[in-house]
Amino acid sequence: MKKIFTLILLSMLLVMLAACGNEPENTSAEAETPSSDSNYPEKALTFIVPSGAGGGLDTMGRTLSSLLSTEKLVDKAITVENNPGGGQVVGTVAFANKEKGNDYKMLIASTPFLLNHIKKEGNSPISYRDITPIARLVTEYDVLAVPADSPYQDLQSLMTALKADPQSITFSGGSGPGSFDHLNAIYPAMKSGVDIKSMKYISYDGGGEALTALLGGNADVVTSDVSSVYEFVKSGDVRILGISAPERLEGAFAEIPTYKEQGIDAVLTNWRGLYGPADMSDDAKAFWSETIANLSETQGWADLMEKQGWQDGFMPEAEFIKLMEEEEAMYTAIYEDLGMAK
Numbered sequence: 001m002k003k004i005f006t007l008i009l010l011s012m013l014l015v016m017l018a019a020c021g022n023e024p025e026n027t028s029a030e031a032e033t034p035s036s037d038s039n040y041p042e043k044a045l046t047f048i049v050p051s052g053a054g055g056g057l058d059t060m061g062r063t064l065s066s067l068l069s070t071e072k073l074v075d076k077a078i079t080v081e082n083n084p085g086g087g088q089v090v091g092t093v094a095f096a097n098k099e100k101g102n103d104y105k106m107l108i109a110s111t112p113f114l115l116n117h118i119k120k121e122g123n124s125p126i127s128y129r130d131i132t133p134i135a136r137l138v139t140e141y142d143v144l145a146v147p148a149d150s151p152y153q154d155l156q157s158l159m160t161a162l163k164a165d166p167q168s169i170t171f172s173g174g175s176g177p178g179s180f181d182h183l184n185a186i187y188p189a190m191k192s193g194v195d196i197k198s199m200k201y202i203s204y205d206g207g208g209e210a211l212t213a214l215l216g217g218n219a220d221v222v223t224s225d226v227s228s229v230y231e232f233v234k235s236g237d238v239r240i241l242g243i244s245a246p247e248r249l250e251g252a253f254a255e256i257p258t259y260k261e262q263g264i265d266a267v268l269t270n271w272r273g274l275y276g277p278a279d280m281s282d283d284a285k286a287f288w289s290e291t292i293a294n295l296s297e298t299q300g301w302a303d304l305m306e307k308q309g310w311q312d313g314f315m316p317e318a319e320f321i322k323l324m325e326e327e328e329a330m331y332t333a334i335y336e337d338l339g340m341a342k
Contacts, residue, residue: 038283038286038287040103040281040283040284040287041074041076041103041104041284041287042076043076043104044076044077044078044079044104045074045076045077045078045079045104045105045106046078046079046080046081046104046105046106047061047064047065047078047079047080047081047106047107047108048081048083048091048095048099048105048106048107048108049061049080049081049082049083049091049108050082050083050084050085050088050089050090050091050092050095050107050109050113051082051084051087051088051091051174051175051205051206051207052082052084052174052204052205052206052208052209053082053206053208054206054207054208054209054211054228055174055206055207055208055209055210055224055225055228056110056140056174056207056224056225056227056228056272057088057108057109057110057206057207057272058080058082058206058208059227059228059308060108060110060137060138060272061080061108062080063304063308064108064137064274065078065079065080067295067298067300067301067304068291068295070300071295071298071300071301073291073294073295074291083095084205084206085205086116086123086124086176087112087116087174087175087176087179087181087203087205088109088110088112088113088116088175088179089116089123089124089176091107091109092107092109092113092116092124092126093124093125093126095107095131095275095277096126096130096131096277096278097126099277099278100277100278100279101277101278101279101280101281102277103276103277103280103281103283103284105277106134106274106275106276106277106288107131107274107275107276107277108137108272108273108274108275109272109273109275110180110270110271110272110273111180111269111270111271111327112175112179112180112181113128114127114128114324114327114328114331115178115179115180115183115331116176116179118328118331118332118335118341118342119178119331119335119340119341119342120178120335120340120341120342121176121177121178121340127328128275128321128324130278131275131276131277131278132275132276132277132278132280132285133273133275133317133320133321133324134273134274134275134276134285134288134289134292134317134320135273135274135288135289135292135293135314135315135316135317135320136271136272136273136313136314136315136319136320136323137271137272137273137274137292137313137314138271138272138305138308138310138311138312138313138314139269139270139271139310139311139312139313140225140226140227140269140270140271140272140309140310140311141225141226141243141244141245141249141268141269141270142180142181142184142223142224142225142226142243142244142268142270143184143223143224143225143226143229143240143241143242143243143244143256144158144184144185144188144221144222144223144240144241144242145214145221145222145224145229145232145233145238145239145240145241146158146214146220146221146222146238146239146241147214147215147237147238147239148236148237148238148239150220150239152221152241153239153241154241154242154257154262155188155241155242155257155259155262155264156262156263158221158241159188159189159192159194159264162189162192162194162199163192163193163194163195166189166194166195166196166198166199166200167198167199167200169199169200169220169221170200170201170202170218170219170220170221171185171199171200171201171202171219171220171221171222171223172201172202172203172204172210172211172213172214172218172219172221172222172223173185173201173202173203173204173207173210173222173223173224174203174204174205174206174207174208174209174210174224174228175203176203177201177203177340178335178340179203180268180270181203181207181210181223181224182201182203182223183268183334184223184244184268185199185201185221185223186199186201186338187266187268187334188242188244188259188264188266190338191264191265191266192264196338202218202219207224207225207228207229208228210222210223210224211224211228211229211232211238214238215232215237215238221241222238225270226240226243226249226253226256226309227308227309227310230252230253230309240256242256242257242258242259242262242264243256243257243258243259244258244259244266244267244268244269245258245267245269246258246260246267247260248261249309249311251306251309252309253309271313272313273320274288274292276288289316289317292314293314293316296312296314
């Protein structure tokens, strides 16, 4: 009997040891292993600007690069690479097609990027859906401006001359036909009863070149963003006839009359946004989303808005995409009225 009892105890001990041997090894250590943190960015970065040097888009790229460094939000060098042509078409298409999965190149584009895909003469096969929207950065309004010695003293005198002879006045702009700059010329003219199909518009690769054409006597009126033009206003070379804002801006631009207060019901808003490439990694996308959101809360950002005459238009990814969807529908309707829709 004693022998049988001993055998039973021995069997129970063997079962217990076997059970212990089947438990997962180092369970507690495995649970405590932290997930690896992202090291992005690990090398220098590039902002692609799809316009020439000197315009508002170029200014956005260079000031953003500098501010991210001074605010210590990005510790790697950021260079700016201009790729002009076609009113942002060349640069945006090249970025979408050539930089897929390249987390170290970012695109800064504006409203014309949206327009180039939906207008008849846009020639752009890509839209914001083909890359990775990160955030809207700023909003800005366009102006119509003339040389200081121009006979046109206000917007109404310009529109009166246009109605009498639409081909007598040449407009210059930093982007192609049907672009935001072009709309800024023809939309108020259309609202004033001008035969817009007869108007003369010459497009250049950026606002800087369009202003050079104005100052060189190759254009009578320039259509461009207010920040690009205002330096020439301060130097006494250019006079602004009106701005496309819904109401007067504050600060330095408070003296600029709107189209609306001059009896022309036309309001147009330009924005500039940051995009990553298609197939962007989750780490890079999260980094830029957080970094731009943090930047928009700094005093340096507020100071930049005041200095450049930009409006703080920060908008995170989801809201930015919704806005672009809504604007795409709005501008398509305008192009249909103008006979310029695809």
